[in-house]
Structures are given as structure tokens and as C-alpha cells.
Amino acid sequence: MTIKNNVILHHDDIKNKIRRIAYQIYESNINESEIIIAGIANNGVLLAKKIKKTLQDISNIKPILCEVHMDKKNPRTEIKTSIPPSEYINKSLVLVDDVLYSGSTLIYGVKHFLDVPLKQFKTAVLVNRNHKQYPVKADFKGISLSTSLHEHVEVILEGNNCEVILE
Structure with a gap:
């Protein structure tokens, strides 16, 4: 028996999820002129x-886009950002990742930004897998999936055939 991949979200579904997340971010930052x-x-x-x-x-x-570079396999190592902390002091910030699985990547990302005073801090993910080991949640999420630990979620966001696949 072969295991077949299941497409959970197609390109248009992902566009709609991203649009909804953007509206939620806008609604929670309606009085802001800038957001990271x-x-x-x-x-x-x-x-x-x-x-x-x-x-x-x-x-x-x-x-304002900020790229966060971290070793996801060893998230305790130094985290680097594409913009200096002085550019996000006292601003609203949304930390974004594609999938929330155990929560380790997101929690260490949150920890990094807590060293700087922020006006508001939220998190956003496209897929929340509901297997958290850490006390972190996604404030904005595209979809929640209850998956087994043996399944894998692949997110493809490049090109015109964006998909979320459950393997």
C-alpha cells in the first residue's frame, strides 16, 4: 500500500488565509503607522x-520586513535579524512562521524579541499542528490541523503553485 500525499490547502486557499491573517493584523494595529x-x-x-x-x-x-535567522534544530544558538533592534523598539511586531508544531522555534524567536521593549507582540502561522511542547500560541493562524506525530506538513510558498501538503 502506498501512502498518498494530501493537499490540505491549494494556492487560492493560501492566498485567502494570508489575506485573513493580514486583516487580523491590521485590525489589531489599526492605530499604528508602522509594524514589523x-x-x-x-x-x-x-x-x-x-x-x-x-x-x-x-x-x-x-x-517593515525583518528576516529572523536561527538554527531550527538548535534554537538556543544565536538568533540574528536583518534589521537592528533599534528599529523595532516600541513598535508592534508580528513574528511569522509557516508551521507551529512543537513550538520550540516560535518560543525561542519570541525570547529573542523580548530583550527589546515592544509596543505589542503577536505571532502568526499558516498551519497550527496542535502538538505544542512549549507554552506558545499563534495569535493569527491560517488553519489548525490535528495530525499524528508521524505525519509531516510541507508548506510550499514559492511560485504559482503554493500548497500545504500532509504527508
Whole structure:
């Protein structure tokens, strides 16, 4: 018996989820003139770019993209960002990743940004897998999936055939 991949979200579904996340971010930051959209490399950055573009289309808020570079296999190592902390002091920040699985990547990302005073801090993911080992939640999420620990969620965000696949 062969295991067949299941497409959970197709390209248009992902566009709709991103649009809804962008509206939620806008609604929670309606009085802000700027907001930092911090995407965790690699897919988190791709998702953050899409959210940034949608925010620009639907609001007057100026979204500033920040790339967050960390070793996901060893998240306790140094985390680097594409913009210096001085540029996000006292601003609203949304930390973005593609999938929330155990929560380790997101919690260490949150920890990094807590060293700087922020006006507001939220998290956004496209897929929440509901297997958290850490006390972190996604404030904005595209879809929640109850999966087994043996399943894998692959998110493809490049090109014109974006998909979320359950393997």
C-alpha cells in the first residue's frame, strides 16, 4: 500500500488565509503607522513577505520586513535579524512562521524579541499542528490541523503553485 500525499490547502486557499491573517493584523494595529513583520527563515520569511504585501494593499500601515535567522534544530544558538533592534523598539511586531508544531522555534524567536521593549507582540502561522511542547500560541493562524506525530506538513510558498501538503 502506498501512502498518498494530501493537499490540505491549494494556492487560492493560501492566498485567502494570508489575506485573513493580514486583516487580523491590521485590525489589531489599526492605530499604528508602522509594524514589523518578522519572518523566521526560510518559509516564515516567504509568508511574512506575502503578509507584508497584502497589508500594503489593504491598509495605510507601513509594514517593515525583518528576516529572523536561527538554527531550527538548535534554537538556543544565536538568533540574528536583518534589521537592528533599534528599529523595532516600541513598535508592534508580528513574528511569522509557516508551521507551529512543537513550538520550540516560535518560543525561542519570541525570547529573542523580548530583550527589546515592544509596543505589542503577536505571532502568526499558516498551519497550527496542535502538538505544542512549549507554552506558545499563534495569535493569527491560517488553519489548525490535528495530525499524528508521524505525519509531516510541507508548506510550499514559492511560485504559482503554493500548497500545504500532509504527508
